[in-house]
Amino acid sequence: MSYFDAASAAPLHPVARQALQASLDEGWADPARLYREGRRARLLLDAAREATADAVGCRPDELTFTTSGTRAVHSGIAGALAGRRRVGGHLIVSAVEHSSVLHSAERHEVSGGTTTRIPVDRTGRVSPSSYAEALRADTALACLQSANHEVGTEQPVAEVAQVCRGAGVPLLVDAAQSLGWGRVEGDWSLLTASAHKWGGPSGVGLLVVRKGVRFAPQGPSDERESGRSPGFENIPAVVAAAASLRAVRAEAEQEAVRLRELTERIRVRVPGLVPDVEVVGDPVGRLPGIVTFSCLYVDGETLLHELDRVGFSVSSGSSCTSSTLTPSHVLRAMGVLSEGNVRVSLPPGTPEEDVERFLAALPGTVAAVREKLGAPTSAVREAAVPVDSLVVDALGRRCPIPVIELAKVIGDVPVGGTVRVLADDEAARLDIPAWCEMRGQEYVGEEPADHGSAYVVRRLS
Amino acid sequence: MSYFDAASAAPLHPVARQALQASLDEGWADPARLYREGRRARLLLDAAREATADAVGCRPDELTFTTSGTRAVHSGIAGALAGRRRVGGHLIVSAVEHSSVLHSAERHEVSGGTTTRIPVDRTGRVSPSSYAEALRADTALACLQSANHEVGTEQPVAEVAQVCRGAGVPLLVDAAQSLGWGRVEGDWSLLTASAHKWGGPSGVGLLVVRKGVRFAPQGPSDERESGRSPGFENIPAVVAAAASLRAVRAEAEQEAVRLRELTERIRVRVPGLVPDVEVVGDPVGRLPGIVTFSCLYVDGETLLHELDRVGFSVSSGSSCTSSTLTPSHVLRAMGVLSEGNVRVSLPPGTPEEDVERFLAALPGTVAAVREKLGAPTSAVREAAVPVDSLVVDALGRRCPIPVIELAKVIGDVPVGGTVRVLADDEAARLDIPAWCEMRGQEYVGEEPADHGSAYVVRRLS
Numbered sequence: 001m002s003y004f005d006a007a008s009a010a011p012l013h014p015v016a017r018q019a020l021q022a023s024l025d026e027g028w029a030d031p032a033r034l035y036r037e038g039r040r041a042r043l044l045l046d047a048a049r050e051a052t053a054d055a056v057g058c059r060p061d062e063l064t065f066t067t068s069g070t071r072a073v074h075s076g077i078a079g080a081l082a083g084r085r086r087v088g089g090h091l092i093v094s095a096v097e098h099s100s101v102l103h104s105a106e107r108h109e110v111s112g113g114t115t116t117r118i119p120v121d122r123t124g125r126v127s128p129s130s131y132a133e134a135l136r137a138d139t140a141l142a143c144l145q146s147a148n149h150e151v152g153t154e155q156p157v158a159e160v161a162q163v164c165r166g167a168g169v170p171l172l173v174d175a176a177q178s179l180g181w182g183r184v185e186g187d188w189s190l191l192t193a194s195a196h197k198w199g200g201p202s203g204v205g206l207l208v209v210r211k212g213v214r215f216a217p218q219g220p221s222d223e224r225e226s227g228r229s230p231g232f233e234n235i236p237a238v239v240a241a242a243a244s245l246r247a248v249r250a251e252a253e254q255e256a257v258r259l260r261e262l263t264e265r266i267r268v269r270v271p272g273l274v275p276d277v278e279v280v281g282d283p284v285g286r287l288p289g290i291v292t293f294s295c296l297y298v299d300g301e302t303l304l305h306e307l308d309r310v311g312f313s314v315s316s317g318s319s320c321t322s323s324t325l326t327p328s329h330v331l332r333a334m335g336v337l338s339e340g341n342v343r344v345s346l347p348p349g350t351p352e353e354d355v356e357r358f359l360a361a362l363p364g365t366v367a368a369v370r371e372k373l374g375a376p377t378s379a380v381r382e383a384a385v386p387v388d389s390l391v392v393d394a395l396g397r398r399c400p401i402p403v404i405e406l407a408k409v410i411g412d413v414p415v416g417g418t419v420r421v422l423a424d425d426e427a428a429r430l431d432i433p434a435w436c437e438m439r440g441q442e443y444v445g446e447e448p449a450d451h452g453s454a455y456v457v458r459r460l461s
Numbered sequence: 462m463s464y465f466d467a468a469s470a471a472p473l474h475p476v477a478r479q480a481l482q483a484s485l486d487e488g489w490a491d492p493a494r495l496y497r498e499g500r501r502a503r504l505l506l507d508a509a510r511e512a513t514a515d516a517v518g519c520r521p522d523e524l525t526f527t528t529s530g531t532r533a534v535h536s537g538i539a540g541a542l543a544g545r546r547r548v549g550g551h552l553i554v555s556a557v558e559h560s561s562v563l564h565s566a567e568r569h570e571v572s573g574g575t576t577t578r579i580p581v582d583r584t585g586r587v588s589p590s591s592y593a594e595a596l597r598a599d600t601a602l603a604c605l606q607s608a609n610h611e612v613g614t615e616q617p618v619a620e621v622a623q624v625c626r627g628a629g630v631p632l633l634v635d636a637a638q639s640l641g642w643g644r645v646e647g648d649w650s651l652l653t654a655s656a657h658k659w660g661g662p663s664g665v666g667l668l669v670v671r672k673g674v675r676f677a678p679q680g681p682s683d684e685r686e687s688g689r690s691p692g693f694e695n696i697p698a699v700v701a702a703a704a705s706l707r708a709v710r711a712e713a714e715q716e717a718v719r720l721r722e723l724t725e726r727i728r729v730r731v732p733g734l735v736p737d738v739e740v741v742g743d744p745v746g747r748l749p750g751i752v753t754f755s756c757l758y759v760d761g762e763t764l765l766h767e768l769d770r771v772g773f774s775v776s777s778g779s780s781c782t783s784s785t786l787t788p789s790h791v792l793r794a795m796g797v798l799s800e801g802n803v804r805v806s807l808p809p810g811t812p813e814e815d816v817e818r819f820l821a822a823l824p825g826t827v828a829a830v831r832e833k834l835g836a837p838t839s840a841v842r843e844a845a846v847p848v849d850s851l852v853v854d855a856l857g858r859r860c861p862i863p864v865i866e867l868a869k870v871i872g873d874v875p876v877g878g879t880v881r882v883l884a885d886d887e888a889a890r891l892d893i894p895a896w897c898e899m900r901g902q903e904y905v906g907e908e909p910a911d912h913g914s915a916y917v918v919r920r921l922s
Contacts, residue, residue, distance in 0.1 A: 001497075003490075003496075003498055005490075005491075005494065005496070005498075008490070008491045008494060009489060009490055009491050009693065010489075011489055011490075012485050012486075012489050017485060020485075021482070024473050024478060024481075024662075025473075028470055028471075028472055028473050028657070028662075028663065029464075029466075029469070029470050029472075029774075030466075030469045030470050033466065033469060033774070033776060034762070034765050034766065034769065035464075035466070035765065035768075035769040035773075035774035035775070036462075036769060036774065037464055037466075037774055038774070067528035067529070067532070067664065067692055067695075068528070068691070068692030068693050068695075069692070069693070070683060070691050070692040070693065071528070071691060071692045074680060074681050074691060078680075099683075100681065100683070100691070103681035103682045103683065104681045106681065106682070107680060107681040107682070194693070196489070196693060201485075201489075201695075201697070202489065202693055202694065202695040202696065202697065202698070203528065203664040203695035203698055205692070219535060219539075219568060219680075220535050220561065220564035220565045220567065220568040221564045221567070221568070222531060222560075222561070222564065230529070230531050230532060230535060230561070231528055231529030231530070231531040231532045231666070232470065232529050232530070232531065232655070232657060232663055233663065234528075234529075234662075234663040234664035234698075235663065236662070236663065237663070237664055237695075237698075301495070304495050304496065305495060307496075308495065308496040308497060312496075313490075313494070313496035313497065313498055313499070314496070315494060
């Protein structure tokens with residue numbers, strides 16, 4: 001049993017568990033009350049705020065405990081936009097933000113605001129100049145994650161913060177994936193985070209609003225947490241979150257080196273162990289514990305089930321997982337293969353042996369899934385009687401079938417000939433071009449078809 | 462050390478603690494994930510939802526776990542109002558709702574909606590006919606608490622629900638204070654509650670939306686909890702909340718009888734033990750564990766401090782406590798004395814001896830506070846040379862000083878003579894009429910004055 005999905009949620013840190021249990025007795029009362037139970041709760045809350053502010057690198061009175069990272073993002077964006085309503089209604093986000101940021105942007109548009117989505121390169125990184133170009137006189141807020149949650153790529157936060165500062169626009173940094181590893185450098189204005197990503201308990205997020213940033217909390221008023229997070233304070237959880245942040249920070253430097261080496265093994269060895277794999281995300285400027293790759297001709301959901309069966313818990317940005325029928329917006333924005341996508345995110349303390357076991361189990365698991373799906377082997381199978389042009393009808397078929405069908409027939413056209421794949425699965429738009437790039441074929445383009453689209457591919461080799 | 466503020470927050474129930482600790486190991490992962498840790502978390506969440514729905518008396522798919530009772534109220538009211546936006550923008554609330562309801566109403570008004578606040582009688586109860594009269598063609602939602610959090614008075618929820626149902630208007634019931642004691646009867650449409658009121662952990666609220674009720678969640682979208690409560694699920698806390706609800710319910714019938722007898726002792730004996738006391742709230746139709754009284758000539762904050770010093774943790778709706786300078790809106794709506802207000806709310810399991818100790822300690826504590834403030838004794842002191850009319854300048858003086866000054870000079874005017882008290886403290890508006898009623902004097906009325914108001918009192922005896 002190896003849990004490799006720390007980017008979703010990390011198991012509770014032993015220090016967090018201890019702190020939680022201790023503060024269940026001391027921290028359950030209302031900290032606004034004057035009696036001793038209330039004063040005791042207040043002391044715990046104040047101490048947790050100071051410790052957390054120290055880890056973040058902010059003043060205690062700039063830090064609000066929210067009930068989740070998602071709530072921190074929702075409240076942070078809504079409050080910052082409202083605080084600068086007079087400046088205008090323009091919002092800037094990167095295309096690879098967490099869904100909580102993107103959903104906030106959608107909400108903002110529903111209320112009449114406008115949003116610019118900053119594209120990323122093939123590694124998933126934005127460029128500071130894209131932010132500079134997007135800034136307008138009516139820009140109220142810009143948002144950028146510290147590092148990407150799906151591929152681990154670190155963003156140039158300090159540079160983007162400087163660009164925004166120059167334009168007088170506050171930058172909100174979603175530090176959910178990185179805060180356990182260290183402070184976010186640069187002159188940012190707002191910051192959000194989530195305790196269960198660093199081994200804290202569920203139910204705690206952070207919202208930091210620097211002094212001087214205009215901020216108008218939305219929703220019904222509530223006197224708690226500076227009016228920025230309504231509801232009774234969850235002090236035992238907040239104390240545990242603070243304690244675990246301090247604990248993971250103490251181990252961060254050493255553990256970062258160790259995990260980086262382990263994920264590097266996966267990055268380097270998987271393409272040799274499994275044919276037709278694309279490792280995605282920046283190979284260098286990345287979080288220590290995350291590595292992501294996609295496997296051609298593989299259905300993500302089946303792969304996840306098979307990996308679970310052999311003892312590995314990972315996640316996937318493939319379209320055919322969970323309840324979603326579209327590939328992850330991150331992979332889409334990067335323009336990389338989404339088929340058979342696997343994100344491995346190692347919790348601190350992951351033993352080396354577990355990674356070696358994973359590398360040993362992966363090739364057989366992928367091969368079994370491919371065989372079940374009737375995936376082609378790597379070599380192009382030459383047809384006896386080639387025809388210049390072929391149409392593959394994959395309408396109604398889900399990822400990875402359209403790509404598998406394409407691969408099966410590419411040898412039936414001569415070099416220079418074309419295959420038109422009819423498909424209505426969202427993933428085909430991403431995966432057919434990605435397949436072409438990986439297999440050295442030419443992606444001609446997409447054309448509207450009766451149902452769905454026709455994706456045109458020219459055989460080059 | 463006796464903690465008598467269960468209406469604010471109850472200490473964690475032993476069963477909740479056990480369940481929390483057990484589910485920290487099983488419930489930390491993302492329940493949306495397909496691997497075993499995720500499936501295990503999902504099973505726990507589903508089981509907690511079923512158990513809680515059973516306790517509430519609703520279907521599991523009608524129940525959403527929120528991060529607090531306050532959040533449940535905010536989301537419930539906003540979603541129900543938005544769901545019936547086409548009907549109109551009229552909201553009905555009682556004047557004695559929890560601040561989360563009243564703040565939601567204020568927010569609704571800021572967005573252009575209208576609110577009718579239903580008055581209460583001197584016991585704090587609304588009448589169903591007031592709701593019937595307030596219902597309009599454009600009424601989108603009505604709200605009523607199951608029982609009042611400050612004085613314990615139970616509301617006629619089933620009757621009001623029937624009235625609302627007849628008009629096709631959904632009723633939201635804030636059951637925060639009563640759900641641990643039993644289901645809310647009647648044909649309500651939405652219900653909210655808070656786990657830490659029944660011995661569950663902080664960080665869990667309930668929002669129930671009956672099937673068929675139009676509901677449009679507000680804010681950025683999020684797929685969790687039927688789209689009604691954004692953010693990562695706090696499963697260990699939810700499991701603990703469900704377990705403690707079941708546990709307190711199992712003891713509820715017996716414990717209700719016991720606590721009712723203990724609070725009845727306080728109701729009956731305090732007026733005999735302490736002069737110039739008004740016990741407020743309904744003597745019969747009330748929650749088992751809450752009893753509230755107000756003491757003339759006493760500063761609430763000092764009284765709380767003194768009671769804390771001798772080992773009792775209680776709360777107060779007086780104006781001169783905590784950071785607020787206005788008396789509790791509940792006491793104000795009831796038109797009762799707010800001066801020296803004390804709410805005793807007994808947690809289940811409170812030993813009889815603790816209540817007896819409280820009754821033994823109270824008279825001396827109140828007397829000491831009164832002496833410190835120079836409060837008059839009960840008897841009217843006759844002046845040697847009475848004058849027909851007197852003015853007392855209490856401008857800039859806070860509760861309970863204006864009332865103390867009035868009591869000191871009432872004997873200086875003859876029967877039939879008047880005293881004008883100049884005061885700018887909010888509490889005077891409530892406490893001077895209440896004093897008149899308690900002391901058998903006539904409250905003539907309030908007149909505008911240069912600063913603040915002049916409260917005119919005629920001596921009758």
